Amino acid sequence: MVSSAKETILEITMKESVQALDEIVVRPKTNKDAPLNPMALAGARMLSVEEASRYAGGFDDPARLVGSFAGVAGDVTSNSIAIRGNSPQSLQWKLEGVEIPNPSHYPEIGGVGGGILTAFSSQVLGNSDFFAGAFPAEYNNALSGVFDMALRNGNNRQYEHTAQVGTLGVEFASEGPFKKGERASYLFNYRYSSMALAGDIAGGDMKEVSGMRYQDLSFKINLPTQKAGVFSLWGIGTNDGFVNYLPDDLSDFDYIPIEGTARQYMGTAGLGHKIFLDENTYLKSTYAVTYSQNHTMTDLYDANRRNPQRIQDMLDKNTNLIFHSYLNRKFSARHTNRTGVTLTNLFYDDNYNIAPNAPYTNGEPMENFADADGNSFLASAYTQSSYQFNEQFTAQLGLNMQYFALNRRWTFEKRASIRWQVSPRHVFALAYGMHSRHERLDYYFVTTLETGNRLVNKNLDFAKAHHAVLSYDWNVSDNIHFRIEPYFQYLYDVPVVPGSGISIINQTDFYMTRQLVNDGKGRNFGIDFTFERYLKDGYYYMLTASVFDSKYRGGDGVWRNTRYNRRFLTNAWVGKNGCSDGTGKMYWGLICV
Incomplete structure (x- = not known):
């Protein structure tokens, strides 16, 4: 009897059972050959930071690590990422869903799009996606690829x-x-x-x-x-x-006696929010501000290390205010849609001065070829749907729109892909995308001696590209993966210098002093191979090979090899961490037998 007047205490005894039950072991399984973004069916892969931090030769730099992926041409002297014959500046860097400036130390000094190493450490970086073309509709303002990075919690x-x-x-x-x-x-x-x-x-x-x-x-x-x-x-x-300090004694100095200084800053901060509106719908939004500054100065000295002459003084400041938001809705087990918008307010302050024929100048004063201070606006909107017909077939369809207020240019970009799961271990996928990218803001404010104060590049259109990728994935085992990806990319409306072979595709300097027109073209085609063993029992390897051809057409109408047309690339990673007894348990020490 349980009543309100007195506390009731019950003592219940239990009899031990003689039957013993086996334990249940639950192990997580990560599909490492698939990207984190479910809308990407081809041309993408996940960068696992847990594994990448162990890879030899990566310098704890994700940009150098992806340089060993199939179709990516890295560089020993920098971390620039040239994807399938494209310029490194055609890559877009993203962090927590928003575009950010090049996050490398000493960006653009050794060539546009690269630097010495990125500011991301494996201590803070989470698993990220790397796209090598034909990316989904939510990605815009990129021609070659997207590095979509995330910070872990x-x-x-x-x-x-x-x-x-x-x-x-x-x-x-x-x-x-x-x-x-x-x-x-x-x-x-x-x-x-x-x-x-x-x-x-x-x-x-x-x-x-x-x-x-x-x-x-x-x-x-x-x-x-x-x-x-x-x-x-x-x-x-x-x-x-x-x-770069000059030596005190220049008597045996075999090079031009110049002393250069550079001050560079980059900063990005954001406030993110994600909320589930119901069990099938969530809204994700980000407010962010980005800032970058590059101020380089170069002085020319005489043989006695005196009488310095300033031959280069370039200042580039950019501040972006960004709002990005999308709604992800699962209408049914088959159909999921993601629709979003990105609004970016662009603030710029550029003042570029350089002496004629520098550094071989003969005392001529510096000339100004870009001086601008103001702001503009870039807006994009997209929608994309994923539809799973059955267990074997999945299709994606999307549309992205961009508007650049500086010169009132529009783009409408279609994206589509389909995936066929032939069997649990064999998958085919085909993806197509139209992509576009505006140029660096200082390019739009170039003036020349011939045209005076007229902005000769103010009306430059977006550079555009069609990209198609076919992929075949074979999961040889749970830890061994093989992939083949043939691709074709056609670029058009590429800025070039009229009547010359100069094209943005081959640009290496971070500044531009010439008039440009959208008459250039380019084409890249090839096939990538990847054979990879994921980290297990302490060792791993990845073998990649690429055979490709990369051509461009300049302002003179002549087709030439691009700067990045290496025709073939091969990479090999092999490594072992610790020792294993064959059961998956790791033993760490100085000697492994």
Whole structure:
């Protein structure tokens, strides 16, 4: 009897069972050959940071790691990414869903689109997608590919702190919960260049040798709520300085006695929000601001290391205010739609000055060829649907629209793909996309001596491309994957210099001094092979090969090889971490037998 007047206590005994039950082991399975974005059916792959951080030769730099992917031409001296014969500046960098400036240290100095290494560390980077063409409709303003990167959430259960010293820098990272037992977390990483630190400590000549000084900071704060969705505050920034000091004695100096300095900054911060409106619909939005500055100066000296003459002074500042939002709706088990919009307010401040025939100038004063300070607007909207007909066939269809207010140019880009799951281990996919990209803002404000103050490139249209990719995937086993991807890309409306062989496709300098017209063309076709073993029992490998041809047509109507037409590429990664007893358990030590 249970009554309100007295507490009732029951003691219940249980008899032990003689039957013992086996344990159930649940193991997660990640489809590593498929991208994170479910709308991508071909031409894309996931970059697993957990594995990539172990790959030899990557320098903890995701840009250098993808340089070993099939169809991607890397460079030992920089982390520029040339995809299937395209210029590195045709790649778009994205972070947390918004386009960001080149996140590399010393960007554009050694060539457009690249740098020394990115500001992303494996301490903070999450699994990301890399697209090598024919990407879904939600991606715009890119011709060759998209590197869609994400920052991982910090550990919300316990605090972790990491300090490490390497050839690239001194690094400190920290993560943990804001309050134990709560779901909110923080993640923080700071890096300072090792050479600069050595110069600071040693001083003297060592301080001059350590001319490259850089540092970067990245963070993410994840704030889940009960009813208002998940909020995230994130950011990344770089601070780079460079001086190439002249020697004190120039008597045996075999080169032009110039001394260059550079100050470069990049910063991106954003507020993200994701909320489920019902069990089949969620809304994801991001408000972000990006900033980049590149100020380079070059002085020419005489043989006595005196009488410096400024022969180059270039300042480029860009600030973007970005709003990106999309609605993802699952109408049924077969049909999912994603529709979104991106609005970008572009602020620019450019002032480019260079002496005639620099650095072989004969004392002529510098001339200004770009001076602009103002703002413009870039808007894009897209919709894409995925429809699964049955267990074997899935199709995607999408449309992307862009409007560039600076010269009132429009684009309407169609995207489509289909996937055929022949069997559990064999998949065919075909993807097509039309893509476009506007040029660097300073290109639109070029003036020449012949035209005076008239902006000769103000009405440049988007450069455009058609891209088709066919892929065949064979999952040889759970850890071994083989892929073949033939592709074809046709570029048109490419800016070129009239009457010459100069094309944006081959551009290496970060500035432009010539008049451009949209008369150029290009074509890239080839086939990529990838044979990969994912990390298991401590070892992994990846073998890639590409055979391709890359041509462009300049302003003179002549077809030529592009700068990136290497005709074939091969890469091989092989590595082993620790030792294994064959059961999947890892034993770490100094000696493996």
